[in-house]
Amino acid sequence: MIKSLFLLLASLAIAGCTTANTDRAGKPPAVLTKQNVMGNMPARPLSLYDVAWDNFNHRGTVMWNCREILSGDIVSNSLCHGKPRNDLQWPGMGVPPSYRGAQIE
Known part of the structure; x- marks a missing residue:
């Protein structure tokens, strides 16, 4: 049983x-x-996520930050590793609108 x-x-x-x-x-x-x-969204290839260095003057301090080319947003500086530091993408010393006062490492 x-x-x-x-x-x-x-x-x-x-x-x-x-x-x-x-x-x-x-x-x-x-x-x-x-x-x-990812919700049936196509994956974005890393090669399309292009970044460039931007040189600007924030409150008397000249600094370099990495920015995404498409949006212009500041991204982690590590994404610009190996890229030449030139200011050809965003000439001039104006502060980017997305800058929040701290560098993103």
Whole structure:
């Protein structure tokens, strides 16, 4: 009696596990990809995330900060590693609008 009760419970548990891995239509769940995890948005290649150095004068201090070219926002200086420090992208010494008073390392 105990053996048959155990087999019944085990078979119900196995049946529950197999149906838990299917959706309501009876199909197995989709394989997770970067697009599925990111909300079906295409991944942005790193090569399109282009950055450049910007030289500006903030309250009498001349400094270099890394900025994203598309948005003009200041980003981590580590993203500009290996790029030449020239001010060709944003000439002039004006402070960028996104500058908040601290460098992002």
